[in-house]
Amino acid sequence: METTVPVENTVDELSRDSSANSSQPQEKISLEFSGNGKEFFKIWIVNLFRTIVTFGIYSAWAKVRTNQYFYSNTSLAGNAFQYLAEPMNILKGRIVAIVLFALYSVVQNIYPQYAVVAFIILMLLIPALIVLSLSFRLRNTAYRNITFHFNRDFKKVYLLFAIPVLLLSTFVVPLMMHQNSEEVLQTQEYNEMVQEYVSDGELSVSEEVELDAFAQHHNLALDENGMAIMPSPPAWAFIPYLIMFLLFPLWDKIFTAFKVNNSQFGTSSFKFDGTSWDFYKMYLLFLGITIGLGVFIATLGVFFQQTGASTGALAITSGLTIFSVFAVYLLMFAYYTVYKHNLMANKTSVEDVKLLSQLEITGMWWIYFSNTLLIACTLGLATPWAKVRTARYKLERTAVICSFLNNFVAKQEKERRALGEEIGEAFDVDIGF
Amino acid sequence: MKFDAVYHDGSTSSSALVVVTVSENGSVTFSLRSPETGRLNSSLLSDVTGLNWNELKVQPRIGQTPRWIRLPNNAQLETKENDLVDQIQDRFKQGVFDGFLHRTEHSWWMVFCGLLMSVLFIWGSVQYGLPAAANLASKAIPADVLNPLGEEVIVWMDDNLFEPSTLSDQRQAEIRNEFEQLFQEQAHYTLLFRASPRIGANALALPNNTIILTDELVNLAENDQQVLAVLAHEVGHIVHKHAIRRLLQQAGLAAILMTFTGDVSSVSSAVAYLPALLIELGYSRDFEYEADEYALKFMSDRGMDKDHLARALEVLHQHHAGEEKSEDSHHSNEDDKPETFDYLSTHPATDVRVDKIRNWQ
Numbered sequence: 125m126e127t128t129v130p131v132e133n134t135v136d137e138l139s140r141d142s143s144a145n146s147s148q149p150q151e152k153i154s155l156e157f158s159g160n161g162k163e164f165f166k167i168w169i170v171n172l173f174r175t176i177v178t179f180g181i182y183s184a185w186a187k188v189r190t191n192q193y194f195y196s197n198t199s200l201a202g203n204a205f206q207y208l209a210e211p212m213n214i215l216k217g218r219i220v221a222i223v224l225f226a227l228y229s230v231v232q233n234i235y236p237q238y239a240v241v242a243f244i245i246l247m248l249l250i251p252a253l254i255v256l257s258l259s260f261r262l263r264n265t266a267y268r269n270i271t272f273h274f275n276r277d278f279k280k281v282y283l284l285f286a287i288p289v290l291l292l293s294t295f296v297v298p299l300m301m302h303q304n305s306e307e308v309l310q311t312q313e314y315n316e317m318v319q320e321y322v323s324d325g326e327l328s329v330s331e332e333v334e335l336d337a338f339a340q341h342h343n344l345a346l347d348e349n350g351m352a353i354m355p356s357p358p359a360w361a362f363i364p365y366l367i368m369f370l371l372f373p374l375w376d377k378i379f380t381a382f383k384v385n386n387s388q389f390g391t392s393s394f395k396f397d398g399t400s401w402d403f404y405k406m407y408l409l410f411l412g413i414t415i416g417l418g419v420f421i422a423t424l425g426v427f428f429q430q431t432g433a434s435t436g437a438l439a440i441t442s443g444l445t446i447f448s449v450f451a452v453y454l455l456m457f458a459y460y461t462v463y464k465h466n467l468m469a470n471k472t473s474v475e476d477v478k479l480l481s482q483l484e485i486t487g488m489w490w491i492y493f494s495n496t497l498l499i500a501c502t503l504g505l506a507t508p509w510a511k512v513r514t515a516r517y518k519l520e521r522t523a524v525i526c527s528f529l530n531n532f533v534a535k536q537e538k539e540r541r542a543l544g545e546e547i548g549e550a551f552d553v554d555i556g557f
Numbered sequence: 558m559k560f561d562a563v564y565h566d567g568s569t570s571s572s573a574l575v576v577v578t579v580s581e582n583g584s585v586t587f588s589l590r591s592p593e594t595g596r597l598n599s600s601l602l603s604d605v606t607g608l609n610w611n612e613l614k615v616q617p618r619i620g621q622t623p624r625w626i627r628l629p630n631n632a633q634l635e636t637k638e639n640d641l642v643d644q645i646q647d648r649f650k651q652g653v654f655d656g657f658l659h660r661t662e663h664s665w666w667m668v669f670c671g672l673l674m675s676v677l678f679i680w681g682s683v684q685y686g687l688p689a690a691a692n693l694a695s696k697a698i699p700a701d702v703l704n705p706l707g708e709e710v711i712v713w714m715d716d717n718l719f720e721p722s723t724l725s726d727q728r729q730a731e732i733r734n735e736f737e738q739l740f741q742e743q744a745h746y747t748l749l750f751r752a753s754p755r756i757g758a759n760a761l762a763l764p765n766n767t768i769i770l771t772d773e774l775v776n777l778a779e780n781d782q783q784v785l786a787v788l789a790h791e792v793g794h795i796v797h798k799h800a801i802r803r804l805l806q807q808a809g810l811a812a813i814l815m816t817f818t819g820d821v822s823s824v825s826s827a828v829a830y831l832p833a834l835l836i837e838l839g840y841s842r843d844f845e846y847e848a849d850e851y852a853l854k855f856m857s858d859r860g861m862d863k864d865h866l867a868r869a870l871e872v873l874h875q876h877h878a879g880e881e882k883s884e885d886s887h888h889s890n891e892d893d894k895p896e897t898f899d900y901l902s903t904h905p906a907t908d909v910r911v912d913k914i915r916n917w918q
Contacts, residue, residue, distance in 0.1 A: 158621075158622075159620075159622075163620045163621065164620070165668075166662050166663065166665070166668045167619065167620060167662045169668050169671045169672050169675065170661055170662045170667060170668060170671045171662075172671065172675050173670070173671030173672075173674050173675050174671075176674065176675055176678050177674070189619055189658070189662075192616075192619050192622070193619050193620055193622060196619065196622030196623055196624075197620075197622050199623075202563075203563060203565075203572060203635060204622065204623045204635060206625060267570070268565045268570045268571075268572055269565030269566070269567045269631075269632065269633040270565075270567070270569070270570050319715075322721050390570065505672075529570055530569065530570055530571035530572070531569065531570065531571070532569065532570035533568065533569050533570075534567060534568050534569065
């Protein structure tokens with residue numbers, strides 16, 4: 125990185141020791157989190173109260189103060205992060221979002237003939253909203269008085285979403301062909317006839333004869349209730365979906381790279397060097413774990429039910445079954461979150477600063493599991509503690525590896541704020557970053 | 558007054574330790590502190606001189622987090638000396654609102670009031686506000702808006718739960734006649750007969766003015782008056798528009814819970830389902846009482862004995878309780894589990910209902 129940028133005299137003294145030492149050994153600096161549940165509980169409950177009495181208007185201020193609390197309590201090498209968003213802007217965005225949503229519901233309920241059009245318009249907005257929300261969040265995040273940025277590459281994001289959508293829409297064709305095939309139509313006709321005859325009482329002899337003739341003529345198979353069995357679509361109709369399924373990890377990799385590579389700290393861009401294989405590995409393992417746990421849960425369920433039925437304690441054993449399903453669901457959730465978080469961070473660098481994330485599945489699972497129980501038992505009052513615990517766990521296992529952090533340069537040109545970034549924020553499309 | 562801070566010039570990510578001195582007249586000077594020795598350097602920050610505290614923008618305080626003070630040249634101070642900064646603010650200027658925000662978030666008294674008000678508000682809107690609003694809204698909504706839904710539900714249930722009725726045409730006509738005579742001055746209701754070994758003796762009201770009666774219920778009832786009492790209860794569900802009110806209340810509940818739990822999604826959205834489920838079961842029980850009430854009024858207006866409804870409930874309860882025990886031995890258990898669970902909790906305890914009915918005036 126260039127060091128020709130003029131640095132103020134007085135600050136130069138400090139940065140001199142680090143500006144010459146790019147050969148110095150790299151050092152691991154962990155993020156530190158100093159928030160605590162009690163303090164945040166007070167902020168949270170007062171925010172909630174004000175949001176209620178202002179009919180939701182205060183929610184914009186509540187959001188800013190909550191984010192400021194978490195950002196300012198997160199520090200790296202002694203300096204804290206900073207959340208800069210203005211509550212007024214968030215409020216404006218939320219109002220626009222609510223108006224849009226109301227319009228959408230009105231169209232859906234009062235002009236149902238345009239519902240499809242409204243839905244398509246909404247879908248078309250989603251990629252733009254993702255980019256806008258990323259941009260809003262990064263531009264309002266600062267470290268050492270230097271803000272982050274997101275390069276709003278609308279063309280690329282639409283391309284990214286257009287390809288799978290186009291593929292998917294062509295995939296509908298084989299299923300449509302099946303739906304309109306002779307056999308399916310005849311089956312439907314037969315079943316409608318049966319419904320009609322049955323609805324006015326028992327079948328008369330003539331009706332029965334008519335139905336039999338129809339079924340025999342068209343070679344329809346009947347089930348034990350006398351209804352024709354709907355033929356299932358041919359297996360090849362599902363091949364396109366299989367292709368989609370197989371390509372998803374690749375798409376996820378491209379999308380992740382899009383998000384990381386367009387992010388900047390000052391003038392420096394983030395770089396993502398994860399490979400497609402990294403993503404395939406993640407999803408393959410996920411699939412394996414899902415199947416494994418599915419079998420485990422099924423076995424457990426059968427075991428519990430049998431012991432329950434034989435001992436008469438069915439309520440207890442059913443409770444245990446539900447409890448283990450819940451525990452396993454959280455385990456899968458923790459696996460995905462942890463793996464994705466680590467993969468994303470550990471393959472990301474900015475200049476010569478590398479990110480390092482060492483979340484563990486069991487640790488994350490325990491946080492989720494105990495938080496859920498805690499929140500459920502306190503009817504939601506423990507939510508602030510849960511949020512602080514989660515943040516602490518994630519942040520304190522995240523670090524940067526670098527030799528010095530002093531040489532980042534702020535973006536000089538005053539960047540024009542894109543109209544509608546606040547709306548993106550209101551929809552809060554998650555970025556997992 | 559003096560306090561320690563970190564200075565960030567806003568153009569690079571380097572930092573400097575400074576001591577900020579605010580004099581009696583509000584003028585601000587910055588002296589450097591050596592990062593190695595911690596000793597105060599005699600040199601002053603040269604690019605920020607002649608500033609007054611009034612020109613600085615101080616971030617409102619939040620908890621014990623470090624605070625930012627923005628200088629006119631876009632540079633920034635970061636300091637943990639919150640109390641000192643507050644004192645200086647009090648002296649030279651104080652955003653009334655900003656100080657207020659922190660003070661109220663800090664005091665346990667305010668926290669207590671907030672907690673009390675929030676709980677009261679949520680309880681009040683869940684218990685009274687939401688049902689009343691849904692009731693009002695349901696009157697404004699055209700009666701036939703849920704017809705397509707009702708029709709779809711019938712198709713689905715015919716595919717999954719029901720088999721054609723095995724009652725004789727004559728028996729069906731008998732019941733249909735009695736039913737139509739009783740409800741002739743009302744809107745037209747469609748009565749359907751179905752057999753269902755899966756859900757057993759039961760009657761269901763659908764939003765499109767359709768009532769489904771299972772063969773099992775007809776056979777179980779001790780007389781036709783009991784069947785009619787159950788049908789009157791189902792008509793009560795339709796007259797009071799319970800289907801659409803349930804939908805409206807569910808939507809409202811989701812909105813309230815979202816405000817309350819905020820963006821708790823990172824923890825697990827499963828958490829919000831539990832209270833929602835319990836509240837919805839409560840609503841469901843209220844609907845049952847309301848339908849009972851309707852049936853009782855209807856029956857007493859026509860001189861029918863209200864005990865038929867109480868008796869029908871008792872018979873149904875015994876039937877389902879017995880079924881539960883016998884089915885466990887031969888059925889695949891996973892199938893009937895949700896149904897018994899569902900039945901027991903969406904409907905109030907039978908003895909409570911029966912008592913209410915018998916004491917009704």
